[in-house]
Amino acid sequence: MSTALAVKGLDAAIDGKQILNDLSIEVPFGEIHALMGPNGSGKSTLCHVLTGKREYEVLDGTVAVDGRDIMTLDVDERSRVGLLQSFQYPTEVPGVRLREFLLEAADERGIPADEAEARLNEEARRFGMEPFLDRSLNEDLSGGEKKRSEIFQMAVLRPRMAMLDEIDSGLDIDAVKQVAEAVEGMRSPELGVLIITHYSRILRYLTPDRIHVMIDGRIVDSGGKELAEELEAGGYEAVRERLGIERPTTDEPTKKPADFFTDTPFDV
Ligand code: ADP
Ligand code: MG
Numbered sequence: 001m002s003t004a005l006a007v008k009g010l011d012a013a014i015d016g017k018q019i020l021n022d023l024s025i026e027v028p029f030g031e032i033h034a035l036m037g038p039n040g041s042g043k044s045t046l047c048h049v050l051t052g053k054r055e056y057e058v059l060d061g062t063v064a065v066d067g068r069d070i071m072t073l074d075v076d077e078r079s080r081v082g083l084l085q086s087f088q089y090p091t092e093v094p095g096v097r098l099r100e101f102l103l104e105a106a107d108e109r110g111i112p113a114d115e116a117e118a119r120l121n122e123e124a125r126r127f128g129m130e131p132f133l134d135r136s137l138n139e140d141l142s143g144g145e146k147k148r149s150e151i152f153q154m155a156v157l158r159p160r161m162a163m164l165d166e167i168d169s170g171l172d173i174d175a176v177k178q179v180a181e182a183v184e185g186m187r188s189p190e191l192g193v194l195i196i197t198h199y200s201r202i203l204r205y206l207t208p209d210r211i212h213v214m215i216d217g218r219i220v221d222s223g224g225k226e227l228a229e230e231l232e233a234g235g236y237e238a239v240r241e242r243l244g245i246e247r248p249t250t251d252e253p254t255k256k257p258a259d260f261f262t263d264t265p266f267d268v
Helices: 043-051 075-081 098-108 113-126 143-157 173-186 225-243 257-262
Strands: 005-014 017-027 032-036 056-065 083-086 093-097 161-165 192-197 210-215 218-223
Touching: 005 043, 017 032, 017 043, 017 056, 017 192, 017 218, 032 173, 043 056, 043 075, 043 083, 043 161, 043 192, 075 083, 083 143, 093 098, 098 113, 098 143, 113 143, 143 161, 143 173, 173 192, 210 225, 218 225
Parallel strands: 032 192, 032 210, 083 161, 161 192
Antiparallel strands: 005 017, 005 056, 210 218
């Protein structure tokens, strides 16, 4: 059986600066993996490279989704193969109802209208999203409701490989717990999930099959529960120390001014 996601030896750059270094990661169908790493380690870059954002230059490596090489495909083709990324900061789209938005997205993916309608109603019931279907997309939703809405959208679209970037950012602890339960509710033999975060707290409520730690654009360690415990207790510093990875010369990685606006402003 093929793997949901197989990345091998990926090197990628933006603006001439190499961000991903010989990165390899595999997510089998039916599993939920966590990709954890400090701010600026390249987690979102990995998502953007995989979804096919133009600004990124792929220098080397291969990426397969459901056994299909996707690197030669454009953004839309990749989503039809079944790769889906949730948005780090869901935008509010006044005037477009969640129901219309989702039926349109389903149509783009070649899901027949009656099938889409049936899934939409079934999943709305399961995720408690019925009250939101006829409201504007994301408008006036709390942080936790927006994330739940994203997971609900994925449940309707049924990707083969889902990447959830910063799924727990800016949420209070009750919402983190709800989001973790919703992710667990997505688990299916037809789907691979990669949850991406720099906080370890979501791991209190969710047990991924595997945890990968990313530092400076490469996966430095992968493991199970024991890795979650190490991160919870000693943060990335403990992992760096154990593996003998030197700290960068500056405390914070260089960020463009615009990055500060899209970074999570606080931890709860
Ligand atoms: P993470 O999601 O792990 O916080 P990112 O993938 O957002 O990390 O960023 C990884 C590195 O890439 C950071 O050092 C960041 O400054 C750099 N980076 C991101 N976008 C650009 C860009 N457009 N030009 C140059 N460097 C960038
Ligand atoms: Mg990020």
